[in-house]
Amino acid sequence: NVYEWLEGILEAMAKKHQLNSPTFLAKNLHLYPDFHGNRSPLADPSMVGMICGLTLASSMQDLALLYLATLQALVYGTRQIIEQLTASGHNITSVLMCGGLSNSSLFIHTHADALGTTTRNMQFSRRCKETKRNTSTSCQKF
16 A cells, blocks of 8 residues: 555665654654644634745655655644643543554554554444445444
8 A cells, every 4th residue: 555655665764864763754844734724723724834845856755755744744733632632621541543544554653652642543344444435334443
């Protein structure tokens, strides 16, 4: 899958740079993902996104770095939401993930690192994947 492919490129790059994790590969590339405004926690539709450190390079490694910066931006957006919930008195001890990016081990691990919580991937049966559109079928996790 595409996540494994991009993460394989990032792992190879981290190994080449003698890093334990690809996390620091994006140290010069930063992304703010509010390209359509911020829905939470600020609820400000006038906010805009940005990419800082983008070059004209177009290699697969550059695509993988942009993927990493995007993952990190999404994760820190989640952290901002959870910090707001915590400040309002909610106790968040774990995060259950579903959807396309939950297939990315790097996305899940980055959440766990940034949030300091248990982070799990919800896995549904094939039947649920096939019937989840336009249905109220209850899916059981493995």
